[in-house]
Amino acid sequence: MGARPCGLALFYSLKADMTLKTTPLNAAHRAMGAKMVDFGGWDMPVNYGSQIDEHHQVRNDCGMFDVCHMRVVDAKGDGVRAFLRHLLANNADKLTTPGKALYSAMLRPDGGVIDDLIIYFMNERWFRIVVNAGTADKDIAWMKEQAAVHAPGLTITSRDDLAMVAVQGPNARAKVWQVLPQTKAATEGLVNFQAADCGDYFIARTGYTGEDGFEVMLPKEKVEEFWYALNRAGVPPIGLGARDTLRLEAGMNLYGQDMDESVDPLESGLGWTVDLKNERDFIGKATLLANPPTRKLVGLVLLDRGVLRGHQKVHTAHGDGEITSGSFSPTLNQSIALARVPKDVQVGDQVQVAIRDKMLAAKVVKYPFARNGKAVVSL
Amino acid sequence: MSNPSNLKYTASHEWVRTEADGTISIGITQHAQELLGDMVFVENPAVGRKLKAKEECAVVESVKAAADVYAPVNGEVTAVNSELDSAPEAINADPYAAWIFRMKPDNAADVAALMDATAYQAVVDSEAH
Numbered sequence: 241m242g243a244r245p246c247g248l249a250l251f252y253s254l255k256a257d258m259t260l261k262t263t264p265l266n267a268a269h270r271a272m273g274a275k276m277v278d279f280g281g282w283d284m285p286v287n288y289g290s291q292i293d294e295h296h297q298v299r300n301d302c303g304m305f306d307v308c309h310m311r312v313v314d315a316k317g318d319g320v321r322a323f324l325r326h327l328l329a330n331n332a333d334k335l336t337t338p339g340k341a342l343y344s345a346m347l348r349p350d351g352g353v354i355d356d357l358i359i360y361f362m363n364e365r366w367f368r369i370v371v372n373a374g375t376a377d378k379d380i381a382w383m384k385e386q387a388a389v390h391a392p393g394l395t396i397t398s399r400d401d402l403a404m405v406a407v408q409g410p411n412a413r414a415k416v417w418q419v420l421p422q423t424k425a426a427t428e429g430l431v432n433f434q435a436a437d438c439g440d441y442f443i444a445r446t447g448y449t450g451e452d453g454f455e456v457m458l459p460k461e462k463v464e465e466f467w468y469a470l471n472r473a474g475v476p477p478i479g480l481g482a483r484d485t486l487r488l489e490a491g492m493n494l495y496g497q498d499m500d501e502s503v504d505p506l507e508s509g510l511g512w513t514v515d516l517k518n519e520r521d522f523i524g525k526a527t528l529l530a531n532p533p534t535r536k537l538v539g540l541v542l543l544d545r546g547v548l549r550g551h552q553k554v555h556t557a558h559g560d561g562e563i564t565s566g567s568f569s570p571t572l573n574q575s576i577a578l579a580r581v582p583k584d585v586q587v588g589d590q591v592q593v594a595i596r597d598k599m600l601a602a603k604v605v606k607y608p609f610a611r612n613g614k615a616v617v618s619l
Numbered sequence: 620m621s622n623p624s625n626l627k628y629t630a631s632h633e634w635v636r637t638e639a640d641g642t643i644s645i646g647i648t649q650h651a652q653e654l655l656g657d658m659v660f661v662e663n664p665a666v667g668r669k670l671k672a673k674e675e676c677a678v679v680e681s682v683k684a685a686a687d688v689y690a691p692v693n694g695e696v697t698a699v700n701s702e703l704d705s706a707p708e709a710i711n712a713d714p715y716a717a718w719i720f721r722m723k724p725d726n727a728a729d730v731a732a733l734m735d736a737t738a739y740q741a742v743v744d745s746e747a748h
Binding site: 242275286287290291292481484485545546547549567568570575596 | 631653656657659660662675678680681682683685686687689704711
């Protein structure tokens with residue numbers, strides 16, 4: 241048997257490496273029987289047994305994820321809104337209610353995606369930003385570089401003192417309230433994509449699974465206690481393997497696979513997050529306007545037997561494309577993918593995917609594939 | 620689960636069992652299924668295909684990765700386990716019962732020369748460090 245490099249395997253190395261970074265939950269993962277892998281330089285749990293069981297657990301009940309490797313950044317000071325309006329492709333002015341969150345791409349001047357992130361509007365002098373683990377250092381360097389030019393009074397602080405746990409699934413919020421009853425009053429009125437600052441606990445109704453739930457930011461020294469308390473309340477740990485199939489079914493992009501600095505957001509399924517509707521200028525806007533997209537991101541469902549994986553070639557009537565993320569969907573019980581294809585490819589088209597020495601049939605679909613416990617794609 | 624002592628093994632994590640009719644059954648080891656995780660697809664070689672030792676001939680895919688299965692010796696494919704088409708997870712449940720394909724080896728001596736369970740365990744242990 242020999243592993244083929246494909247899909248997430250690109251990010252995984254199954255060999256232990258003493259130089260890997262660890263989260264404050266590392267010992268807890270090992271105590272809970274996790275299989276640990278090298279995930280972009282972090283020693284992280286890929287599963288605690290069956291990845292498919294963990295996936296269904298989140299769709300049907302709830303589970304908890306260690307996302308301490310992601311980075312919390314606080315931008316504080318006068319003019320923080322104006323700064324973000326210029327820095328990000330989505331428009332910070334959409335945020336008017338305290339706690340409300342916005343998903344956005346952060347672009348290079350040439351339109352390439354530096355990262356995708358979430359900003360939370362706390363008040364006119366404080367926005368909180370959550371960025372990806374693998375891009376955090378370059379993101380913060382870029383933000384500081386831009387702030388030095390456009391908003392010299394601003395402070396950009398990497399909150400390395402904070403940990404983050406995602407609790408996701410239809411029963412997730414109830415479990416968090418069971419463990420942190422003191423936060424219930426402040427968080428039960430939160431709408432989707434809204435957060436509340438509850439002292440030590442910053443609780444956001446956000447996630448990366450297509451299910452209801454919270455992402456909880458808290459002091460690092462409290463996270464292990466929180467993790468075990470959730471577990472005693474009946475919340476099992478979920479590895480990064482299921483996190484990937486959950487987000488793929490939910491049609492959520494993964495930075496480094498579905499987009500990176502070499503592609504623009506309009507060709508990465510992120511057009512809905514790019515606000516071109518008004519006079520606002522932002523970094524990358526001029527390039528996007530001057531270069532209309534020739535490709536787009538679509539969903540694929542494999543009709544033949546097999547498994548779609550990243551980098552497989554997609555042959556369409558309008559030219560070739562490539563799968564950016566592919567896997568087996570536990571909810572649909574067949575293989576699904578996101579693929580970047582020529583823009584004239586339409587939902588309902590049948591395409592061919594090259595898998596090893598075969599050409600297999602797949603159908604172009606509108607994604608997400610599954611959300612809130614159910615398949616939502618129609619074949 | 621320990622590696623059964625009545626089987627032969629390859630360094631690439633296949634197990635080999637000699638059947639009463641002299642054919643051999645091939646599957647992947649407990650260590651291999653643990654590394655791969657939940658199986659979702661098995662692609663078998665065509666019956667009648669002639670294989671050289673170490674030739675890629677089947678593919679097992681888990682949710683997270685695809686892996687080639689290699690022929691342990693020279694020979695011809697005589698059967699494939701079609702039950703794995705609809706139930707690839709049988710490999711996770713009992714990797715030593717879930718054979719993937721069978722071969723008629725060109726030389727029985729090639730099979731006898733494969734690793735025994737102890738030698739194979741040493742390979743697994745060396746990979747863990």
